[in-house]
Amino acid sequence: MSDTTEALPESERFIRQVAELSPVVLDVFDLLTERHCYRSSNTVNLFGYTPDEIAQMKDHFSLLVHPEDLPRLKDNMARLKRLEDGETLEFECRVRRRDRCVAKTILRRNCTAANLVGQTIRLSIRGFHE
DSSP, X not given: OHHHHHHHHHHHHHHHHHHHHSSSEEEEEETTTTEEEEEOTTHHHXXXXXXXXXXXXXXXXXXXXXXXXXXXXXXXXXXXXXXXXXXXXXXXXXXXXXXXXXXXXXXXXXXXXXXXXXXEEXXXXXXXXX
């Protein structure tokens, strides 16, 4: 039994290392609170903000998602809440980076109990505000 309890923290560290080395943003979103409980550090490359800076934002969706994509994001949120355990949903949107560039992204979310495990992949970056 002690082997199992000792292995858990090691496997947890391994998973975190893999997440931090991934070229995409990995996150865990709590459907009940509608807040992220984990984001990998690659948010700096995608958004220009650290995970802590994003967590401190009052409404990070309004600040980071392109205004024209916000209505679709709200519709997507409703669909996410209806996902069955193990189902995956993809959503394409534009995000506004700290440097004012706009990045086209794909968000993939997989439902696991009350959380969504997701990844955000940057497809391209365009000049200043579209």
